[in-house]
Amino acid sequence: MVMVEMLNNPPACSISMYRNSHQTHWFCCSRRHDLRTHLKCIGCSAYLSWRLNIKMNCAKNHVFGVVALAEGSSTWLGTPKQITPENFLSCKSIGIKTPCIMPNKVARLEFESDCDEGRTPLFEGKEGFSENCPQHILPPWGDLSDEELEYQNNLDDSLRRSTKTIDETDNERYYLEERNEEILSKRILKLSRSNKVRSVLALYRSMEFSGLLPNSHACNSLLSCLSRNGRLDDALKIFEFMKTREIITxxxxxxxxxxxxxDRGCDIALSMFEEADRASKTRKYMDTIVYNTMIAIFGKLNNWVQAERMWRKLQDNGHVGTIVTYRLLVCIFVRCGRNELALDAYHEMIRNGLCPGDDSMQAIIGACTREGKWDMALNVLQSMLNSELKPTLTACNALINSLGKAAKVEHAFKVYGLLRSLGYKPDAYTWNALLVALNRANRHADALRLFETIRREDSTVINLHIYNTCLMSCQRLGLWERAMQLLWEMEDSVFPVSVTSYNLVIGACEAARKPKVALRVYERMVQQKQSPDIFTLLSLIRGCIWGSLWDEVEEILNSAPNGSLYNAAIQGICLRSKTDLARKFYAKMREIGLKPDGKTRALMLQNLPKG
Structure with missing residues (x-):
């Protein structure tokens, strides 16, 4: 027995042949039913029963078409065609000329038999069929015989493109038994959520081919599925279909x-948005959600200019922003350093009666501290506490730092107490902000006592910034010995001692009238390969003048000729009533081409001899 089974979508049909000593029988039966000489046309009201008798003294080559349909459809037999007979062996198997069975296409099957005697037609009766076989049975979509050659060419092309993926060459369509659009839309929705791209596309194309319209919810879910799987071209086709059928949202x-x-960049998305916004037919779909999407797109690139433009356009078109709108705007503007715009967006959100979220408030506290609006930052912090929101350690530190710069020591320590009550552990930024607050309030001794407390409680948080803040307190108090001790600790630690640290120690020596100690610190600085800056030399010159170290002053001026240094030296020498030395430095200053400032010229006019 020779069997050819065509599988497309179950149930499939099979065509079988068997022969005995007198005759050969052909029959088509369902795969799951034992029908011997009947061809069941699924979906039809009739059974086709036919029998083909082939005499052993004949040889004929016949070709007829079998249409394979999807599940729940019918299997049809086309009109047989006779081709040129040839001599074959006494029995040959069925040859399938098409390599696969495609939906809604005709598969060509070639049956061959041969014998030593004459030839008679394979099919008896009118038009080559038996009397029980219907004449010219056609599929529901019409006769496909004219498309046979085109289909064969398409199959050849598909073989040549065999290196492509299935998704690139697949264009499946199903015969739909279900005609309810809502039920089919739910199927699309379920397949899209499961990321079954091929199946959902085939179902969508089948509905489109059958004139059925999925609802907008199903189409949106399909767009999301295609976007997740990198099928933007298919998504754009479905988008255009939705625009045509006016089911877009x-x-x-x-x-x-x-x-x-x-996939293609923000510029393409912006052009697409502007095109839709200009057209009166699609402008009605440009709601707040669409604007939020555009703001988020530009926020990813920190493009605050376009984000602000979308915000203004939203206002001009009469839309009201949501919490998402203002959260995006505040975070984008704060991240890009546009604190004033962030505050404007926050105030507009409050005017619209919206309650800001946690991240918006955190960002606003940061914007207020950068703008020096510590009172507003305190109000936002209190609003967070009233809403049972927990501010972050970063927000508390930023507020303490802002209060410290404003010399609001009491408020700063209140926020510090709140920080501890929330379960946070103060870090180096917290302690440095409190030290800065004490220095701004001219409570330098308290700052040094707080430093000793930090050293006792948690010395691991002490860093270079905390040391420099303490050195600043020593400079203001003139505690040169304490400054030298802190400098030695810094050099013995892993912290790299910067020029700023040496300058603060030299400044402490200047305030204590210890110019020789300052010079030793300067020499140590040079040994550590730290280049002195203008502030270092100015402090040294001032200290040497008050210590009457005139040779050292001249040596410093010769090592680094600078107008600011000469002006400071001449003015200090004049105040010490060393007019001859002042005129000497003034003449040298004019000789090397440096310009004196107004105060230096005035002092020299007072001290120059008349005439």
Whole structure:
């Protein structure tokens, strides 16, 4: 027995042949039913029963078409065609000329038999069929015999493109038994959520081919599925279909704009948005959600200019922003350093009666501290506590730092107490902000006592910034010995001692009238390969003048000729009533081409001899 089984979508049909000593029998039966000489046309009201008798003294080569349909459809037999007979062996197997069975296409099957005697037609009766066989049975979509050659060419092309993936060459369509659009839309929704791209596309194309319209919710879910799987071209085709059938929504535009921005860039998405916004037919779909999508797209690139433009356009078109809108705007503006715009967005959110979220408040506290609006930052912090929101350690530190710069020591320590009550452990930024607050309030001794407390409680948080803040307190108090001790500790630690640290120690020696100690610190600085800056030399000159170290002053001026250094030296020498030395330095200053400032010229006019 020779069997050919055509499988497309179950149930499939099979065509079988068997022969005995007198005759050969052909029959077609369902795969799961034992029908011997009957061809069951599924979906039809009749059974086709036929029998083909082949005499052993004949040889004929016949070709007829079998249409394989999807599940729940019918199997049809086309009109047989006779081709040129040839001599073959007494029995040959069925040859399938098409390599596969495609939906809604005709598969060519070639049956061959041969014998030593004459030839008679394979099919008896009118038109080559038996009397029980219907004449010219056609599929529901018409006669496909004219498309046979085109289909064969398509199959050849598909073989030549065999290196492509299935998704690139697949264009499946199903015969749909279900005609309810809502039920089919739910199937699309379920397949899309499961990321079954091929199946959902085939179902969508089948509905489109059958004139059925999925609802907008199903199409949006399909767009999201295609976007997740990198099928932007298919998503754009479905988007155009939705526009044509007018089932598009604002959510549809949000999905497609986000997909286009991720795949082809923000400029293409912006052009697409502006085109839709200009057209009166699609402008009605540009709701707040679409604007939020565009703001988020530009926020990823920190493009605050376009984000602000979308915000203004949203206002001009009469839309009201949501919490998402203002959260995006505040975070983008704060991240880009546009604190004034962030505060404007926050105030507009409050005017619209919206309650800001946790991240918006954290960002606003940061914006207020950078703008020096510590009172507003305190109000936002209190609003967070009233809403049972927990501010972060970073927000508390930023507020302490802002209060410290404003010399609001009491408020700063209150926020510090709140920080401890929330369960946070103070870090180096916290302690440095408190030390800065004490220094700004001219409580330098308290700052040094706080430093000793930090050293006792948690010395691991002490860093270079905390040391420099303490050195600043020593400079203001003139505690040169304490400054030298801190400098030695810094050199013995792993912290790299900077020029700023040496300058603060030299400044402490200057305040204590210890110029020789300052010079030793300067020499140590040079040994550590730290280049002195203008502040280092100015402090040394002032200290040497008050210590009457005139040779050292001249040596410093010769090593680094600078107008600011000469002006400071001449003015200090004049105040010490050393007019001859002042005129000497003034003449040298004019000789090397340096210009004196107004105060230096005035002092020299007073001290120059008349005439």
């Amino acid at each position: 604002g959510h549809t535009y949000s999905l497609i704009l986000k997909a286009v921005a991720n």
